[in-house]
Amino acid sequence: MHKFEEITTHTKEIFQGKIIQLKVDNVTLPDGNTSKREIIKHPGAVAIIALTDEGNIVLVEQYRKALEKSLVEIPAGKLEEGEDPQTTAKRELEEETGYTTDNLQLINTFYTSPGFADELVHLYFTDHLQKMHSSPDGDEDEFVELMELSLKDCEQLEQQQRIHDAKTSYALLYLKLRGLK
C-alpha cells in the first residue's frame, strides 16, 4: 500500500496513438470520496549529455509541434518496446548527431510530468565521442540540426528561451556542478 493510494474503480481507454495512450481512471480517494484522473501512458525516453573533446556540449535544434516552435535540446528519443535504454541512447546519439560512443554512464532517471504522465527519462553522460563516417540521418519524420556549444553559450540560449526544456536545463546545471567552464 502506497501512501495516500487511490483505488481504481473504473478505467476508460480514450486514445491509443503511435506514441501516447490516454485513459481516464475513476478512483476512490483516501477519505472515501471519488475523483477522476486523466493519464497519459508513454513508452519512456532517453537523453544524452555528450561532451566533445573540445569540451563543448552536443545539442540538436528541432521543431516541437506541441509548442509550435523550435527548441535547442540535448539529444533524446523514445524507447522502442522492450529496448534497453542504453541501446536507445546509443542509437539516438548516432541518429541525431553522427557521433557514437561505447561509454555511456547513466547519471539519473526522472519522471517528466508525474501529475498526468508516466514518461520516464533515462539520462546518460559521455565525454568519449567518436565521429562516425556516416552523417546524421534521424528518423524519417525528424529533422534536426546539430550544434556544439560551450556551457556559457548554452546558458545564453537558455536566457533567450531557445533552450527551454527540463532535461536540457538539468544538463546545464549538472555540467556546471562538474566544473565545466
Add this chain to the structure above:
Amino acid sequence: MHKFEEITTHTKEIFQGKIIQLKVDNVTLPDGNTSKREIIKHPGAVAIIALTDEGNIVLVEQYRKALEKSLVEIPAGKLEEGEDPQTTAKRELEEETGYTTDNLQLINTFYTSPGFADELVHLYFTDHLQKMHSSPDGDEDEFVELMELSLKDCEQLEQQQRIHDAKTSYALLYLKLRGLK
C-alpha cells in the same frame, strides 16, 4: 518561420478533460512528406523551491496515479486559467505546506515534455517563509504530507527513487550549486 516548421493541414480534437486536452495534428514536414503529431495541451504549472530558516527543503509526498506510487516532490500545482504564475505559486505553497511568503523569485521556466506536451513549469525560489496559523489543506482531491529535509537527506531519497521527477531533481542541483549543505 521557425526552423524545420511543420505546417498543420488538419487538426482532430480527441479529448477535452478537466486538466488536459488531446489533439492529433496532420502535418506537412520540411521535405514535403506528411506525418501525424499527438499533442497534449496543459494549462502549465508552478513549482516552488522553499527553504526553511533551518536550511531545510520543503517537500510534499503525494500519490501519483499516473505512476501508481507516491513521490516526494517540491510543492507544485497547475495554473488556473488567466492566473499569474506567481499568484499560483503562493497559493500552492500555502495550500500544500501551510507556509506563506511575500518573496518569490522566478529562477527558471521549462517545458517538461516538449515531444508531446506543452506543459510549462514556472520555478520559484524562496528562503523567506512564514508559518501560517491555518494548517495545510490542499485541494479537495489532493492528499499531501509535508516534509522538511536537508539536501543530503533529499539526495538519499533520490537514490531510493522516492524523489524521482524532473523539477525536484533540478531543484536539488540548483540548491547544491547555491552552496546549500
